[in-house]
Every structure is written in structure tokens, then in C-alpha cells.
Amino acid sequence: MTMRGLSALPLDDDLLDRVMTFCPTFGTLGAMVLASKGFHRVFQTHPKSIMRAVAYNIVGPALPQALRLIRYPHPPPEDPIDMATTCPEDHEPSVMTDDEKKLLQENAEVVQKLENIYSLTTKDRTSKTSLLTSEESWRFRRASYRIMLYCKLFPGNIYSFDELEDLDDVQIAKIRRQRTAVLNEYPTDELLEIFSVVKFIGGIFVEVNGGIDSSDDLDVLLSAGPAGAVSCWEDRDASGLDEDLLNLLDGDENNNLFTGYFSLPFQNIWATRNIKPPKEDEPASKYVLDQVNGANDTCSHCATPGGLALLTQANWDRQQIFSTQLLKAKLKSNQTLTFPFAQAAGNLSDAESLGCFIAGFFAMSRRAPGFEDWEVGQSYCQPCLTKYLEEHAWIWLLEERVKTGWVPPEDCWYGYNCNTQTHKLAHAQQKNHLCVPTRGSV
Ligand SMILES: [Zn+2]
Ligand SMILES: [Zn+2]
Numbered sequence: 001m002t003m004r005g006l007s008a009l010p011l012d013d014d015l016l017d018r019v020m021t022f023c024p025t026f027g028t029l030g031a032m033v034l035a036s037k038g039f040h041r042v043f044q045t046h047p048k049s050i051m052r053a054v055a056y057n058i059v060g061p062a063l064p065q066a067l068r069l070i071r072y073p074h075p076p077p078e079d080p081i082d083m084a085t086t087c088p089e090d091h092e093p094s095v096m097t098d099d100e101k102k103l104l105q106e107n108a109e110v111v112q113k114l115e116n117i118y119s120l121t122t123k124d125r126t127s128k129t130s131l132l133t134s135e136e137s138w139r140f141r142r143a144s145y146r147i148m149l150y151c152k153l154f155p156g157n158i159y160s161f162d163e164l165e166d167l168d169d170v171q172i173a174k175i176r177r178q179r180t181a182v183l184n185e186y187p188t189d190e191l192l193e194i195f196s197v198v199k200f201i202g203g204i205f206v207e208v209n210g211g212i213d214s215s216d217d218l219d220v221l222l223s224a225g226p227a228g229a230v231s232c233w234e235d236r237d238a239s240g241l242d243e244d245l246l247n248l249l250d251g252d253e254n255n256n257l258f259t260g261y262f263s264l265p266f267q268n269i270w271a272t273r274n275i276k277p278p279k280e281d282e283p284a285s286k287y288v289l290d291q292v293n294g295a296n297d298t299c300s301h302c303a304t305p306g307g308l309a310l311l312t313q314a315n316w317d318r319q320q321i322f323s324t325q326l327l328k329a330k331l332k333s334n335q336t337l338t339f340p341f342a343q344a345a346g347n348l349s350d351a352e353s354l355g356c357f358i359a360g361f362f363a364m365s366r367r368a369p370g371f372e373d374w375e376v377g378q379s380y381c382q383p384c385l386t387k388y389l390e391e392h393a394w395i396w397l398l399e400e401r402v403k404t405g406w407v408p409p410e411d412c413w414y415g416y417n418c419n420t421q422t423h424k425l426a427h428a429q430q431k432n433h434l435c436v437p438t439r440g441s442v
Pocket of ligand 2: 412413414415418419420421427431433
């Protein structure tokens with residue numbers, strides 16, 4: 001039935017009101033209100049409750065935290081207590097401006113992506129989409145929005161290098177009091193949720209950078225918040241972050257504004273509340289998740305325990321890859337192959353292309369001996385998956401080249417083990433080395 005047809009029916013106002021509250025986005029609501037006089041009339045009667053309902057459909061039960069994030073005034077008040085109590089989390093229906101609707105939607109997308117990553121790395125490694133229960137999701141999102149607000153109040157790029165140098169101890173102490181006051185507004189159980197989500201976000205920065213040199217650098221990166229973490233995860237590095245923030249990494253050692261960005265306020269609050277601090281080595285699932293799936297799983301090949309760190313189709317892109325290093329034996333030093341291999345592999349710098357590349361190794365018609373029963377749905381430890389990729393990279397390259405019309409020359413007797421291919425270009429060009437050796441190495 002068309003919208004116009006629906007509005008022509010003698011539906012009572014309560015029903016029209018109810019229909020509008022089911023809109024999944026503000027765009028759908030807007031179209032409905034424009035398309036029918038009946039909807040328009042009812043919307044004008046109850047704009048606050050209908051908008052609130054649609055906002056809830058977008059954000060979920062963390063809506064009060066999401067609204068505070070977008071409505072917090074700029075610049076913020078300077079007094080720590082004022083800063084902590086301004087624009088409290090709003091549980092009442094209210095009219096939303098177009099800018100607010102847009103920001104709400106954008107932030108909801110960031111938090112949804114972050115939850116998907118959290119679920120994949122902390123809850124269940126087999127699904128790219130969040131498998132958190134509604135209760136777990138609520139805790140996670142509530143904490144995420146509060147972290148976003150914190151990072152908005154204390155951004156990493158607010159001061160230039162020169163301004164940072166000019167900050168004296170009194171000013172830094174004041175900012176630290178502000179940070180403590182802002183977090184101190186939350187009850188302890190919800191503060192522990194924030195602690196866990198901060199730990200998870202820190203873990204993203206560590207993983208995509210292949211480690212972090214210092215806790216100060218990690219503190220700077222944490223100020224990029226959930227949006228920064230999502231961008232780093234998708235890009236598999238930190239280069240997409242704000243340039244001013246990146247400049248702070250390995251920066252002036254005298255600048256300690258970011259030292260203990262989250263950890264110092266937490267320490268202050270645990271001490272003031274006389275609470276035993278959470279342990280640093282506690283998993284990021286604690287305080288948010290009721291259950292973790294597959295925590296005791298082992299590698300399908302070698303039975304090494306791996307839990308959530310095991311690699312499977314949904315999380316292959318967590319594997320760090322330098323493509324030409326995957327070429328077997330002496331092939332990685334054959335210049336006539338390394339370039340075509342890198343070209344065929346393409347740009348593996350982001351998570352999506354990396355996942356597709358590894359998927360291709362499981363879709364090959366030919367398998368190396370001993371790997372015939374490996375399947376995409378199984379989970380492997382990092383060394384085993386690396387071994388699988390190494391044993392198949394040369395076969396994959398051979399298939400890819402043949403697909404594009406390449407006719408291999410005669411096989412070299414020594415195949416991928418041939419030493420001559422590494423230093424005699426003519427030999428490397430005249431013989432095919434993408435083959436199993438039939439004689440001992442030279
Ligand atoms: Zn293994
Ligand atoms: Zn050879």
C-alpha cells in the first residue's frame with residue numbers, strides 16, 4: 001500500500017503516531033511527514049516523542065549518552081565541576097535540529113563499527129557483525145559515547161607544539177582535575193565499563209601499529225577516541241589520524257599533558273572511592289560481556305590454544321602480511337617474480353583487501369600436499385596460517401599469471417629452491433621457478 005493510500009484510510013491518530021515511531025531513520029520519518037497530511041498533522045502534535053522514538057531506533061538505549069555528546073556546549077566550561085555536570089545525559093523527549101540528527105546518525109555509525117570490532121576481537125571471532133547481547137551492547141555503547149565525549153572535551157589536537165611547550169604545571173594540573181571530574185560523574189560499575197572499552201581501544205592502536213613504543217604514545221592515540229580507532233582498524237595503520245595528533249607521537253618528552261590520559265583520572269577515582277583498582281592485565285571483555293564465545297578454542301591444525309586470537313574467515317585481516325615475504329624459499333629473491341607478485345596481490349594496506357587476498361588462497365583449485373583438508377570455516381593459529389599462505393603463495397601466483405595469458409617457460413630442475421634465480425637474471429627469465437624441485441638445490 002502506498003503512503004498516500006494509507007493516509008486516505010480512516011486511521012486514528014494514535015495509529016499514525018505509532019507507525020511514525022517505527023521509522024528506522026530520520027530520512028524515512030521526513031518522507032512520511034511530507035507525503036501525507038495525516039502524518040504531518042499528527043507529527044506536529046507530538047514532535048518530541050516521535051523524534052525521540054526514531055532517535056532511539058538509531059542509537060538504542062544509549063540515547064541519553066549520545067545526545068549529551070552532540071549537545072555539549074563548545075567551548076566547555078573551565079571549572080572542573082561545571083565541566084562534569086554541564087548538559088547532563090538527557091532522558092526526556094526533545095526536538096532535534098537537523099544538525100543534531102545528522103551528528104546522531106554519524107556517531108551511531110562509528111559506535112556500530114566499533115562494536116563490530118569489539119565483538120570480533122573480544123566476544124566471538126567468527127562474525128564480523130556484533131554478536132553482543134542487548135545488555136552487553138548497551139553497556140558497550142554507553143561507555144563508547146562517554147569516551148567520545150571525554151575525547152571531545154580533551155582533544156589531542158587542541159594545542160599547537162608551541163602552545164604545548166608553554167603549558168605550565170599549573171595548567172596541566174588543572175586539565176587533569178577536569179578529566180578526573182568528568183569521569184567521576186559516573187557510578188563505579190559504569191566507570192569499569194569505560195575502563196574496559198578504553199583498554200579495547202588501546203588494543204586496536206597497538207595491534208594495527210604492530211606495537212606501540214611508549215605508554216605516552218598510546219595516551220596520545222587514545223585521545224583520537226572511537227572514531228580514530230575505527231579508522232585505524234579499517235586502514236590497518238594510524239596514518240589516517242589527524243596530522244597534529246600524529247605529530248605529537250615521539251614528540252617533546254617534556255610535554256606530559258597526555259601522560260595518563262585515562263589512567264590518571266581512573267587512579268584518582270579508585271583512590272578517592274577507596275576501590276581496589278582493576279588489574280591492568282584484565283581482558284577488555286571484563287565488565288562489559290557476560291559471556292565470551294570460543295575463549296578456549298584451539299588451532300584446527302596444531303591444537304595450540306588460541307581462543308579469540310585464532311584466525312578464521314571473519315578475522316583473517318588481523319594477519320599482518322608483507323606480500324612478497326610469502327613467496328616460498330628462494331622465490332622471494334627472484335626479481336622477475338617479486339614485482340608480478342606484489343602487483344597481483346595489489347594494495348593490501350586495508351582490512352577489506354587483505355581479507356579478500358587471504359580468501360583467494362582458500363579458493364584455489366590446487367592445494368599443496370598436506371593442506372587438502374584446510375577450510376575457510378576452521379580456525380588456525382597465526383604460525384599455522386602463515387605456513388599455509390607461504391605454501392600456497394607461489395601456486396596462487398602461478399595460477400594468477402596463467403589466468404592473464406602467461407605461458408610458463410620450461411621448469412627449472414631446482415624449482416623454488418633454485419639459487420641461480422636469485423643472482424642470474426637471464427636464468428630467472430628463461431626458466432619457470434614456480435614449480436616443485438625435481439633435483440636437489442644448487
Ligand atoms: Zn596451529
Ligand atoms: Zn633455476
